[in-house]
Every structure is written in structure tokens, then in C-alpha cells.
Amino acid sequence: MKKNHQLLAVASMLMLLCCLLFPSSSTALLLLPLSTRQYYSASRSNCPQSKKVPTSLHATASSSSSSSINEQQDPRTLIQKGMQSFRNGDISTSLQYFNKANDSVPNNKLTPYLWQRGISYYYLDMFQEGHEQFSLDVKVNPLDVEEIVWDIACLARMNNSNNNNNKDGRAEEMGVFPVENQMSLPKGKQDRRKIMSTVYSLFRNDGATEYELRHAGHIDDNAATAAAAVGGGNSNISDEFYSLFYLGLYCEIRGEMSKAEMYMKMAQRSRYATGVGSGDYMSACARVHCQLRGWV
Numbered sequence: 001m002k003k004n005h006q007l008l009a010v011a012s013m014l015m016l017l018c019c020l021l022f023p024s025s026s027t028a029l030l031l032l033p034l035s036t037r038q039y040y041s042a043s044r045s046n047c048p049q050s051k052k053v054p055t056s057l058h059a060t061a062s063s064s065s066s067s068s069i070n071e072q073q074d075p076r077t078l079i080q081k082g083m084q085s086f087r088n089g090d091i092s093t094s095l096q097y098f099n100k101a102n103d104s105v106p107n108n109k110l111t112p113y114l115w116q117r118g119i120s121y122y123y124l125d126m127f128q129e130g131h132e133q134f135s136l137d138v139k140v141n142p143l144d145v146e147e148i149v150w151d152i153a154c155l156a157r158m159n160n161s162n163n164n165n166n167k168d169g170r171a172e173e174m175g176v177f178p179v180e181n182q183m184s185l186p187k188g189k190q191d192r193r194k195i196m197s198t199v200y201s202l203f204r205n206d207g208a209t210e211y212e213l214r215h216a217g218h219i220d221d222n223a224a225t226a227a228a229a230v231g232g233g234n235s236n237i238s239d240e241f242y243s244l245f246y247l248g249l250y251c252e253i254r255g256e257m258s259k260a261e262m263y264m265k266m267a268q269r270s271r272y273a274t275g276v277g278s279g280d281y282m283s284a285c286a287r288v289h290c291q292l293r294g295w296v
Contacts, residue, residue: 069093075101075110083116087284089291095120112136118150119285123292127158138183145191145200148183149246152203155179156253177254178205195239199246210247217243241272245286261295 073081082097098117102110115137121130134151141147159176182204190197198216201208217240248264251257267273268290273283290296 069096069100073100073104075104078104079114079116082120083281086116086120086281086288089288091120091123091288091292095124112140115147115150116281118147118154122150122154122157123288125157127154130154131158135183142186143189143191145185145193145196148185149199149203149249152179152182153249153253155182193239193242195242199242202250203246210250213243213247213250217241237270237272237275238277241267241270241277241283241286244270245282248286248289261290261293264289264293265295 069081078097078101082094082101085091085094085097095117098114098120102108102114102117104110111133114133118130118133118137121127121133131151131154134147134154137147138144138151156177156179159179184204185191185200191200195213195216198208198213200206202210202213219236219240244263244267248260248262248267251260251263264286267286268283273280273286277283
């Protein structure tokens with residue numbers, strides 16, 4: 001419980017900083033980094049529920065969406081609409097909203113807080129742009145492992161974007177791994193979430209193994225029940241979700257698509273993603289990932 005209070009305090013401090021830059025409290029919440037916004041949002045479960053996702057990766061924006069994007073709107077509204085478009089599987093439209101939000105704030109003040117845009121870039125195979133977004137994000141939030149991990153994913157896929165076709169005429173899916181010039185946490189620092197230490201080590205090829213991450217997030221039914229009885233269940237089931245989600249992403253950038261599918265489907269169906277964490281943007285990301293890859 002003490003750790004949870006500390007995390008909430010960190011989230012509150014970051015939200016205060018965002019409020020100073022962007023007076024709307026809703027905008028401030030949207031701009032919290034991945035590490036703290038996941039905790040802050042899940043504790044409230046206030047995000048809109050998602051709709052069915054189309055299977056096309058490059059979903060086409062409807063005429064009504066295009067009209068809405070072109071209207072004059074504040075950054076908060078644009079970011080919210082971008083996030084909802086992503087939840088609906090319309091990745092192209094989500095990017096348009098995020099770009100419009102970025103352009104609406106002078107002097108690029110919003111740019112390093114648009115981690116949502118980096119995720120949309122990844123799913124649109126715009127890996128160079130994703131790398132640039134996450135690199136900026138880490139400059140303002142150097143302790144967030146997820147920003148670094150998504151950057152590694154973009155770099156791995158980007159390094160193989162000009163690959164040759166294989167003998168069947170299909171482009172290889174495997175990215176170059178481990179990647180060069182990957183970012184790292186400041187010396188002696190770590191993400192406050194325990195599970196992320198293993199995620200970080202695995203993606204950076206620093207010693208952690210796939211098995212260790214799977215084991216770190218494992219929680220059986222008896223343990224989940226016991227943890228819930230003492231008020232610690234949410235933390236445990238979120239660790240389970242995040243271990244499965246990042247195992248899926250890790251296997252994907254390594255070209256191990258069968259394992260990637262298995263892990264990502266498990267993350268999508270986990271107790272966290274279908275329960276207390278259903279409003280977490282990353283829960284939507286797991287579901288969208290499976291739909292876009294045809295893992296249904």
C-alpha cells in the first residue's frame with residue numbers, strides 16, 4: 001500500500017506540472033507519461049469502453065472523422081479523439097488527431113508528451129517517426145521504461161524496413177535485435193514498477209530471459225484471491241498483464257510470431273485487461289494489436 005501511495009504521489013506531482021503547462025486538468029491527465037498514467041488511470045477506471053476493431057492495419061478515416069479533425073478544437077479534445085480512434089482501430093485517424101493536437105500548441109511544447117502518437121506510428125509501420133517521438137518523450141521522462149521499450153521496438157523494426165523478400169516473395173517480419181544505439185535509464189535509476197525492471201533488461205538484452213519475465217508476471221488463481229483479500233490484487237494482476245503484453249511485443253520484433261500471438265492474446269484476455277484495467281490505454285493496445293494482426 002505504501003508503494004501505491006508513492007506512485008499516486010508521483011502521478012499527482014507530474015499532473016501538477018502538466019497543469020502548469022496546460023491549464024485543462026483533462027489535458028494534464030492525458031499527457032502523463034506511460035509509467036504514471038497507467039497507474040493513475042487504472043485506479044479510476046474512467047476511460048471510455050472500446051468498440052470492435054477493424055482488421056485492416058491502415059484503417060481509412062470516414063468523411064465525418066475528416067470533417068471533425070479539420071474543425072478548430074483544443075488539444076485536450078484532439079488527444080481524446082485520437083485515443084478513442086485508436087481504441088476503435090482507426091490508427092490513421094488517431095495519428096491525424098495527435099498531429100493536429102501537436103500543431104495546435106506553439107513552440108512544440110506538446111510534442112514530447114505525445115507518447116500515444118508514438119504507439120500509433122508503430123502500428124502504421126512508421127518506425128522512424130516512432131523512434132523520433134519516443135526519443136523526445138524520454139528526454140522529459142527519463143525514468144519511464146515503456147518509452148525506452150517502444151523505442152527499441154521501433155528501432156528493431158526500422159532497421160529491417162528495407163529488407164529483401166524471401167523465397168516465397170514475402171517480406172521478413174523479423175527485426176534486427178538487439179538494436180544498436182538504444183536508450184537507457186540514467187545510471188543507478190530504475191522504473192518504480194518492479195515488473196518493468198525485467199521488461200527493461202529483456203528488451204535491452206541485458207540478461208533477463210523470456211522465461212524470467214513470464215515467471216515474474218505469473219499469478220495463479222489462489223494467489224490472485226489471496227492478494228485481493230489484502231488489497232494487493234490489482235498490482236499483481238497488472239504485473240501479469242504487462243509481462244504478457246511486453247512478451248508479445250518482444251517476440252514480435254524478434255520475428256517469433258507464433259509466440260507473439262500466444263502472449264498478446266493472453267494479455268488481451270487477462271484479468272487486468274478485462275477487469276480493473278479495462279480503461280488502461282495499454283489494455284486497448286493489446287486488443288487492437290490482436291485485431292490488426294488477425295489474431296482473433
